[in-house]
Amino acid sequence: MDLKQYLKERQAMVDRALESYLPAAxxxxxxxxxxxxxxxxxxxxxxxxxLVLAACxxxxxxxxxxxxxxxALEMIHTYSLIHDxxxxxxxxxxxxxxxxxxxxxxxxxxxxxGDALLTEAFVLLSRPDAHGDLSAEASRRIIHIxxxxxxxxxxxxxxxxxxxxxxxxxxxxTLEYIHTHKTGAxxxxxxxxGALAGGADEAAFxxxxxxxxxxxxxxxxxxxxxxxxxxxxxxxxxxxxxxxxGKATYPALLGLAEARVRASELRDxxxxxxxxxxxxxxxxxxxxxxxxxxxx
Amino acid sequence: MDLKQYLKERQAMVDRALESYLPAAxxxxxxxxxxxxxxxxxxxxxxxxxLVLAACxxxxxxxxxxxxxxxALEMIHTYSLIHDxxxxxxxxxxxxxxxxxxxxxxxxxxxxxGDALLTEAFVLLSRPDAHGDLSAEASRRIIHIxxxxxxxxxxxxxxxxxxxxxxxxxxxxTLEYIHTHKTGAxxxxxxxxGALAGGADEAAFxxxxxxxxxxxxxxxxxxxxxxxxxxxxxxxxxxxxxxxxGKATYPALLGLAEARVRASELRDxxxxxxxxxxxxxxxxxxxxxxxxxxxx
Numbered sequence: 178m179d180l181k182q183y184l185k186e187r188q189a190m191v192d193r194a195l196e197s198y199l200p201a202a203x204x205x206x207x208x209x210x211x212x213x214x215x216x217x218x219x220x221x222x223x224x225x226x227x228l229v230l231a232a233c234x235x236x237x238x239x240x241x242x243x244x245x246x247x248x249a250l251e252m253i254h255t256y257s258l259i260h261d262x263x264x265x266x267x268x269x270x271x272x273x274x275x276x277x278x279x280x281x282x283x284x285x286x287x288x289x290x291g292d293a294l295l296t297e298a299f300v301l302l303s304r305p306d307a308h309g310d311l312s313a314e315a316s317r318r319i320i321h322i323x324x325x326x327x328x329x330x331x332x333x334x335x336x337x338x339x340x341x342x343x344x345x346x347x348x349x350x351t352l353e354y355i356h357t358h359k360t361g362a363x364x365x366x367x368x369x370x371g372a373l374a375g376g377a378d379e380a381a382f383x384x385x386x387x388x389x390x391x392x393x394x395x396x397x398x399x400x401x402x403x404x405x406x407x408x409x410x411x412x413x414x415x416x417x418x419x420x421x422x423g424k425a426t427y428p429a430l431l432g433l434a435e436a437r438v439r440a441s442e443l444r445d446x447x448x449x450x451x452x453x454x455x456x457x458x459x460x461x462x463x464x465x466x467x468x469x470x471x472x473x
Numbered sequence: 474m475d476l477k478q479y480l481k482e483r484q485a486m487v488d489r490a491l492e493s494y495l496p497a498a499x500x501x502x503x504x505x506x507x508x509x510x511x512x513x514x515x516x517x518x519x520x521x522x523x524l525v526l527a528a529c530x531x532x533x534x535x536x537x538x539x540x541x542x543x544x545a546l547e548m549i550h551t552y553s554l555i556h557d558x559x560x561x562x563x564x565x566x567x568x569x570x571x572x573x574x575x576x577x578x579x580x581x582x583x584x585x586x587g588d589a590l591l592t593e594a595f596v597l598l599s600r601p602d603a604h605g606d607l608s609a610e611a612s613r614r615i616i617h618i619x620x621x622x623x624x625x626x627x628x629x630x631x632x633x634x635x636x637x638x639x640x641x642x643x644x645x646x647t648l649e650y651i652h653t654h655k656t657g658a659x660x661x662x663x664x665x666x667g668a669l670a671g672g673a674d675e676a677a678f679x680x681x682x683x684x685x686x687x688x689x690x691x692x693x694x695x696x697x698x699x700x701x702x703x704x705x706x707x708x709x710x711x712x713x714x715x716x717x718x719g720k721a722t723y724p725a726l727l728g729l730a731e732a733r734v735r736a737s738e739l740r741d742x743x744x745x746x747x748x749x750x751x752x753x754x755x756x757x758x759x760x761x762x763x764x765x766x767x768x769x
Binding site for chain 1: 496500501502504505506509552553556559561562579580581582584585587588589591592593595596598599600601609610612613614616617620621623624625626629630632633634636637650
């Protein structure tokens with residue numbers, strides 16, 4: 178398979194779905210909907226939604242069935258970026274080369290646009306037709322998993338500890354807590370939601386969950402490495418920005434070489450987990466490779 | 474029935490449930506869970522959750538069945554207060570006589586605590602045991618209704634327009650938009666979620682929805698009136714604070730006497746809607762009376 182082509186097609190599918198799910202920019206209150214759309218359509222690579230669709234395929238389902246879960250995760254990811262960029266948080270003026278939401282719409286609207294995107298994710302997941310002929314129990318599980326992974330015991334918890342750790346010397350367990358929660362939880366949710374949307378049985382759900390845990394952490398280790406060695410275009414933020422603000426990273430804690438070993442080990446773990454799923458899991462395998470390769 | 478006694482019992486039931494649903498204050502990240510609990514247990518009157526339980530009873534259900542929906546709405550209400558109080562929004566230092574969340578925990582944690590409470594509402598609503606033996610379809614509708622009423626077409630939309638209107642001359646349609654969305658939507662969601670949790674048929678659901686729409690607006694008109702004539706203890710915020718910041722209110726737009734007529738008309742609408750439901754709806758009737766009486 179041609180991964181570039183695959184990613185491009187899946188990203189386009191997600192973009193079309195997001196376009197149809199989000200209220201139009203002229204629906205009242207127009208400022209709010211414009212602000213929501215500004216950040217959702219800001220050139221994101223759609224990593225999480227593509228993982229949802231690929232996990233759905235790996236479980237034997239048509240990717241279209243997983244579009245609501247895919248778009249819900251992108252809305253949650255986008256809200257977290259809008260709030261993280263606020264002056265009270267990371268105070269970032271640019272993201273992916275464009276002014277951040279609060280620089281364009283003001284802080285108050287940025288807070289509200291984030292709130293509305295988070296809420297809209299659950300509105301979408303609970304639509305009558307959200308999951309086609311999926312059992313009501315599987316639909317409920319998708320909502321519950323996404324909520325848990327996004328909340329105080331997941332992404333928001335990771336963001337809190339990350340913030341509290343800024344400028345402090347953190348140990349490896351704390352760094353792993355931050356990464357498994359701040360980034361890893363939503364990637365695991367993507368994989369698990371996709372698996373359920375695809376009709377995975379418990380064995381396939383377990384295998385895909387192991388993949389999701391390893392890939393989620395690998396993604397963050399690779400991101401940390403890219404912050405040191407990458408170029409701004411690939412990273413979408415300033416190179417060395419984590420270092421500059423004294424953020425704990427894998428290269429800072431383990432050294433660059435050891436961080437690369439860790440990333441490679443996590444890739445192997447992710448690939449091993451997919452063993453029982455055969456050919457259907459090929460996109461997920463290629464994505465795991467891609468995550469690591471871009472940082473090596 | 475003794476309304477005071479009824480409200481006290483229901484508030485205690487909600488407090489116990491919230492205590493059991495929210496992560497404990499020592500669960501990592503402790504700062505975040507402390508901040509969430511600080512605002513949830515800040516002496517709120519539990520208006521929305523009590524309405525959920527009363528609507529459940531009016532539909533013929535045991536109030537216990539509606540506790541997850543009741544607590545989810547209180548979490549959403551609480552998150553909206555935390556974010557509204559932020560410096561970038563209303564910039565309030567006190568609420569209900571206590572320092573606001575960001576004054577105690579800092580702005581960043583306040584943003585995150587709000588985000589986490591909003592997310593936790595949906596985690597709670599999608600628990601496997603959330604709605605007892607309720608049909609999966611009714612559970613899904615509860616999640617969808619609460620999400621829609623809380624999002625960009627509901628509460629967050631109302632808050633956006635309210636903020637944009639500050640210091641401006643607004644007309645009655647805009648004022649009604651603000652109130653039906655900012656406050657009314659969540660009260661309607663409370664009534665509708667309670668109705669579904671109580672097993673309401675479509676006729677009862679329709680009757681309760683009409684009650685919820687009228688009561689939601691009545692609540693806001695009464696609140697506007699209280700801002701002019703009330704005492705700080707009853708109001709939980711500074712008397713005249715809306716006026717001071719140039720907020721649009723019913724008394725400002727219609728005059729105090731006409732605002733009182735409007736509140737009374739809305740009460741009559743609410744009571745008429747309950748006609749078909751008989752004795753079971755008595756708590757909802759008494760609550761509608763109470764809302765208006767405290768402002769007259």
